[in-house]
Amino acid sequence: MLGEIRGEVRFKEPLSFHTSLRIGGPADIFIVPQDIDDIRHALLFAEREQLPVVVIGGGNNLLVRDRGVRGVVLKLEGCLGRTEFHGEEAVAGAGASLSALIREAAALNLGGLECLVGIPATIGGALAMNAGTHDGSIGDFVSAAYFLYPDGTLGEFKPNAGAFTYRAFHFPPGAVLIGCRLRLARRPLQEIQKDIKQRLKVKKATQPLALASAGCVWKNPPGDFAGRLIEKVGLKGKRINGAEISSKHANFIVNRGGATAADVQALMELTRERVETQFTFPLDTEIRIIGE
Numbered sequence: 001m002l003g004e005i006r007g008e009v010r011f012k013e014p015l016s017f018h019t020s021l022r023i024g025g026p027a028d029i030f031i032v033p034q035d036i037d038d039i040r041h042a043l044l045f046a047e048r049e050q051l052p053v054v055v056i057g058g059g060n061n062l063l064v065r066d067r068g069v070r071g072v073v074l075k076l077e078g079c080l081g082r083t084e085f086h087g088e089e090a091v092a093g094a095g096a097s098l099s100a101l102i103r104e105a106a107a108l109n110l111g112g113l114e115c116l117v118g119i120p121a122t123i124g125g126a127l128a129m130n131a132g133t134h135d136g137s138i139g140d141f142v143s144a145a146y147f148l149y150p151d152g153t154l155g156e157f158k159p160n161a162g163a164f165t166y167r168a169f170h171f172p173p174g175a176v177l178i179g180c181r182l183r184l185a186r187r188p189l190q191e192i193q194k195d196i197k198q199r200l201k202v203k204k205a206t207q208p209l210a211l212a213s214a215g216c217v218w219k220n221p222p223g224d225f226a227g228r229l230i231e232k233v234g235l236k237g238k239r240i241n242g243a244e245i246s247s248k249h250a251n252f253i254v255n256r257g258g259a260t261a262a263d264v265q266a267l268m269e270l271t272r273e274r275v276e277t278q279f280t281f282p283l284d285t286e287i288r289i290i291g292e
């Protein structure tokens with residue numbers, strides 16, 4: 001069944017090559033599908049062999065543990081990468097780049113998604129995470145999401161209230177997101193460009209964009225900022241081997257070179273402990289942790 005896959009199939013592929021943190025042990029079987037049929041073949045193979053499946057997009061929100069991932073890793077970045085525009089709607093494949101979609105929409109005088117600018121993501125990863133900022137998340141714009149169930153059949157989901165919550169999309173467990181429809185709004189290109197420029201300027205000034213990271217490690221607790229709490233407990237700049245709590249933004253952990261997942265997790269444990277002791281409530285992770 002693997003032989004029917006027209007995309008790439010690799011064994012023992014280091015996932016550090018596929019994560020923005022540049023950390024992660026090998027995937028037993030690593031598949032970059034070429035189309036929906038390839039995804040189906042991969043899912044059916046995994047089901048037949050009773051192997052777990054992990055889907056990844058651009059790997060921008062992932063901490064992969066050092067011993068890697070058993071079973072199948074499906075990487076959708078680049079596969080299903082098309083976006084089409086119909087009136088004020090975009091229909092995007094799960095592997096399309098979020099930033100490319102925002103740029104292409106702007107060129108057609110279509111805006112709305114400016115609040116998502118600067119978030120490194122595939123559309124699938126952005127949907128799964130309900131990626132966003134303080135003034136909007138992708139779920140606010142989704143009119144339909146499309147996915148494959150683990151048995152390879154197609155599903156459509158019309159988001160209802162509660163489908164998208166803070167950094168989460170509650171879609172059927174085990175499903176692979178393959179695309180979505182997004183509602184956009186007419187806006188002149190120049191206005192969009194000005195807005196984007198301003199937002200990117202703020203990101204650049206406040207986030208350690210030149211260093212390898214996975215964005216914010218922790219969700220913000222209600223009414224507060226995880227970064228502020230981490231700073232308050234004196235951990236800004238704290239380093240364990242190659243991993244460091246960014247001195248620019250305390251909710252980011254950066255890889256200064258040679259960091260392992262164990263180093264990042266040790267920093268996370270320390271943070272969790274200190275914040276819980278001082279502020280008496282638990283921090284919840286925003287990054288997704290996978291592997292052994």
Ligand SMILES: Cc1cc2nc3c(=O)[nH]c(=O)nc-3n(C[C@H](O)[C@H](O)[C@H](O)COP(=O)(O)OP(=O)(O)OC[C@H]3O[C@@H](n4cnc5c(N)ncnc54)[C@H](O)[C@@H]3O)c2cc1C
Nearest residue numbers: 057058059060061120121122124125126128131132177215
């Ligand atoms: C410098 C930097 C800045 C960032 N800033 C922000 C920010 O402002 N706001 C924000 O929300 N995030 C931010 N992030 C985090 C990250 O960009 C987002 O979470 C993004 O949505 C991840 O997309 P991805 O394609 O890389 O997904 P991945 O990291 O590959 O995957 C994320 C999760 O989605 C699941 N997934 C991915 N694709 C699919 C699919 N097709 N079907 C089913 N499940 C899938 C994965 O299993 C995983 O659980 C930042 C990250 C970095 C490195």
